[in-house]
Amino acid sequence: MRVRRYMVNKLEEAKPAILRDLGKDAIIISTNKVKAKGIKGLFGKYHFEVLAAADNKTSTVTQESKIKAKPVTTTEVEHHVKNNELEMIKNELRENQKLLQNVISDLSNVSTNFPEAYEKLFKKLVSQGIIEGKAKKLIQKLQKMYTSDSKINAFLIDGLRDIMVNELETIAKPEEISGNYSIALVGPTGVGKTTTLAKIAAHSALNKQKNVGFITLDNYRIAATEQLKIYGDILDVPVVVANTVNEYAEAMSALNHKEQVFIDTAGRSHKNTEQLLELKKYFDTLALDQTILVFSLSTNFKDLLPIYNTFKIFEPKGLILSKLDEVETYGNIYNIITEFKLPVFYYTTGQSVPEDIVVLNSSQIVSKILDNNTGDVQ
Ligand SMILES: Nc1nc2c(ncn2[C@@H]2O[C@H](COP(=O)(O)OP(=O)(O)OP(=O)(O)O)[C@@H](O)[C@H]2O)c(=O)[nH]1
Ligand SMILES: [Mg+2]
Missing domain, CATH: 3.40.50.300 (P-loop containing nucleotide triphosphate hydrolases)
Structure with missing residues (x-):
């Protein structure tokens, strides 16, 4: 492992030097903002101290093939993150998941006066996490569209599918981020x-x-x-x-x-x-x-x-x-x-x-x- 220290005025200035000295596989271990020495420091001038490291063997793999060959999992990044901080995030996520499950099971007891086939779909929506008010509105729309015997029960779900797709397309169609942004x-x-x-x-x-x-x-x-x-x-x-x-x-x-x-x-x-x-x-x-x-x-x-x-x-x-x-x-x-x-x-x-x-x-x-x-x- 070769480690080098660079003092630069702007962080981007470190990059060419790191590439030249340590090659493309170098990683930045730390960057610190430090007050400039002497009179410049008194005037609020800062430098950056950048520590970079690389293995002794330098790789010739291109940037693109490197990404394809070795996707970066955050486990690698996690080495650099405080363990207890990550643990807190994970606990928070677990708690949220539990809460969602509780909400879902509470709502499964909600009953309405929908005819049986509609009631079944209502329960399906609620157990999939759609909030009760929104699920009710969807089933009411479905009822308006088909009187209960005009549509065979098995096909009701296709009617519901159309209503939901149509709503999502009208309210906020998925978009792509594009352009010069x-x-x-x-x-x-x-x-x-x-x-x-x-x-x-x-x-x-x-x-x-x-x-x-x-x-x-x-x-x-x-x-x-x-x-x-x-x-x-x-x-x-x-x-x-x-x-x-x-x-x-x-x-x-x-x-x-x-x-x-x-x-x-x-x-x-x-x-x-x-x-x-x-x-x-x-x-x-x-x-x-x-x-x-x-x-x-x-x-x-x-x-x-x-x-x-x-x-x-x-x-x-x-x-x-x-x-x-x-x-x-x-x-x-x-x-x-x-x-x-x-x-x-x-x-x-x-x-x-x-x-x-x-x-x-x-x-x-x-x-x-x-x-x-x-x-x-x-
Ligand atoms: N399972 C899963 N984990 C993810 C996903 N996206 C990010 N993570 C993980 O979630 C954790 C937090 O990710 P970060 O990208 O650091 O989240 P952040 O919003 O930038 O966090 P802060 O900057 O602290 O607010 C890391 O362990 C990630 O690997 C995902 O789609 N699925
Ligand atoms: Mg972040």
Whole structure:
């Protein structure tokens, strides 16, 4: 293992030196902002100390084949993240999952006066996690469309499918992020913002051959910058750290030759309005093309309502729904789209970068809900 230390004025200046000295397989171990020595330091001038390391053998694999051959799992990144912090995130997710299951089983006892075939579908929707009020409205629509004997029971579900697909298409059709954008991901803690940003940037850089850059505004957790830098290094994409509004403006201008700039933000609790307003100051100073809100599908819908109400100050253009792989039922997707009326750009399906991300159209979402038997109450 060879380790080198670099003192630079701007972080991006370290990159060519690291590549020259340590090769493409080098990883950045740490970056520290240090006050300049002597009189410059008194005037608030900073340098960056960058520690980088590489194995003794240098690889000649290209960036693209490296990503295909060895997807980066977050287990690698987790080495750099405090263990107890990760444990907290995982516990939180487990708790949310339990809450969702409780809500589902409570609702399975709800009864209505629907005729038997409709009642069965109502229960199906509720046990898949669609909230009772929304499920009732869907079944009422279905009843209006077909008087009970005009349609054979077995085909009612196809009528319901059409209604749901039609609603999702009308309310907020899935969209693709495209064009020349500066894109920031915002959302609660631990939902997968940084991992998802790396996945999207990888697709832009590798599949669409776009020239991309990262800015991180996350100076909250010690390991957060490090996490993005590892992805930046693997993707060969510059990562600029901005600790103040001024540094953010400087970072945006340093990267203005890029076709897309992806901005990572620190996870914020919706209850901490002070922190959220602090973050908003950045985007008020220099507007972005897109702010995208990331929700974890394992957060139950009741908890998402106050979260959305707080995060809407960022005027999100759309949503990314993460951790599709962690849920057993999919009705929450219907709740989210019909309630917040925002298009979903992506769904994330696991920890591997860049592959665990998908786009789902409205009929695929409805199939996930109606063709899933897990969680069904008989
Ligand atoms: N199962 C699963 N885990 C995911 C997914 N996306 C991210 N994760 C994991 O969730 C954890 C948190 O991911 P991060 O990307 O650090 O989340 P974040 O929103 O940036 O977190 P903060 O910056 O602390 O708010 C990590 O262990 C990720 O590997 C996903 O789609 N499925
Ligand atoms: Mg993060």
